[in-house]
Amino acid sequence: MNSAIDLSNINFGYRDSNPLLAGLNLTLQQGQVHAILGQNGAGKTTLINIMLGRIKPTSGQVRVLGHPPDSLFCRQRVGAMMQLGGLPLHIKVREFIELFSSYHQHPTPLDDIISLCQLEGFLQQTFDTLSGGQKQRLFMAIAMVGDPDIIFLDEPSVGMDVESRQQLWQAILALKQQNKTVLLTTHYLHEAETLADELLVLREGKCTNLTDIPELANIYPRAQIKFTCDLPEVTLLDALPMVNLSVEGNKFTILTNEPNPILQRLLTQFDVHNLQVAPMSLEEAYLSLMNNGNA
Structure with a gap:
């Protein structure tokens, strides 16, 4: 599999501030959807702007499809939908799509873009009448109209209702089926x-690169056991030494890689109620990663 984007030893910081990116190395493979998670201010948008060639790193090398990111080649092969965007208020949606399509030598057919981004219901509306979700779908259509090989989506589902977000997800999955490379930033862990x-988890200037989503949970205990019990916490700790146990009132949670022996002891030795066993969620694993400082 060929790489779409290569970043080598990227450093960047704004004047009078701590470095946002510090020795960052990253390779993104073609034809995949890559998600960047990170807290506000972690540098996600800055990283995308470096990949787009909008800002230059203090040091390090960036290659997009083997070319400098600010090259004409990359501008023709890369599309971007950024967090903040605006358009003239009184132009219709169809007119925007036709205008931006005219900027490209080999644009995506208009009907395909309209269908992909599900714009059919508001093509004749002007920008000032669109809802937040409709505007986001229009911005995505503009990013896609040049038939790019790489698409950057910076917080694309912000402001969308549940239905619009589901439609956006369908569009992103359709891009993957077309072997497009998609890089998105998001605060919605379920979306990722x-x-x-x-x-990719961006923290303290570096990316933790996990080869697939389940690996994040695998860094931490794979199962969580929840139950209620009237016994004091110390009694359970004495019976289950070296167990990651948390308690809130009479509600207990155990995180473990080996739930079976623990379940056996709980059921045979203690009077427990409301017993639940579930895999650790992505959100819980991500929060553990942030709180423990392992990114």
């Missing part, structure tokens, strides 16, 4: 889990 082949 649903869409991404690869998860």
